[in-house]
Amino acid sequence: MTTLSPLPTDAAPETGAPAAERLLSGAPVFTTWNAYESPDGKRFAGTWRSTPGAWRIVYDEWEYCEILEGESVVAHDDGRSWRLTAGDRFVIEPGFQGRWTVVETTTKRYVVILP
Numbered sequence: 394m395t396t397l398s399p400l401p402t403d404a405a406p407e408t409g410a411p412a413a414e415r416l417l418s419g420a421p422v423f424t425t426w427n428a429y430e431s432p433d434g435k436r437f438a439g440t441w442r443s444t445p446g447a448w449r450i451v452y453d454e455w456e457y458c459e460i461l462e463g464e465s466v467v468a469h470d471d472g473r474s475w476r477l478t479a480g481d482r483f484v485i486e487p488g489f490q491g492r493w494t495v496v497e498t499t500t501k502r503y504v505v506i507l508p
Contacts, residue, residue, distance in 0.1 A: 404428045404439060411448035419446025421495055435507040440500065447494040455506045456485045463499030468492045 404426040411421060422444045429438040440461075450467075460481045468474035469491040475483070477499070487508065 411446070415449040415451075417447040417449060417492060417494075419495075420444075421446030421448065437505045438503065440502055442498065442500040443495045444498050445495045447492055450485075450489065450491055450493045452485050452489040453487050453508060455487060457504040458483055458485070459502045461500040461502060463495065464497040465499045466492075466494045466496060468494070 407425045407427070409423045409425070410416075411423075424442045425439060426441075427437055427439040430436070443465075460477045460479055462479050465477045466474055467477060467485075469489065475481075477483070
């Protein structure tokens with residue numbers, strides 16, 4: 394039987410930024426509170442925040458997101474784009490390539506599954 398436990402709320406924050414070769418504009422700063430990591434290191438859940446800026450995204454993983462605050466625009470290389478604000482939920486699948494633009498500091502909850 395699997396035991397369920399709540400995600401900790403006291404995860405230590407980690408800061409970062411897009412890789413230099415992916416940065417398109419601004420100087421976004423990422424803060425991540427990773428509240429869960431599976432024993433095999435392939436599944437994660439937590440909260441992520443970014444200040445304004447834009448960068449290229451290339452997904453090898455599967456990610457579920459829920460926007461908690463702010464405004465971002467995610468654009469696929471094929472021309473489709475999505476304006477994301479509080480309450481929006483979406484999945485990004487492996488193979489997605491495009492651009493993530495944070496218009497207003499954005500906070501999201503995430504679940505990531507690596508291949």
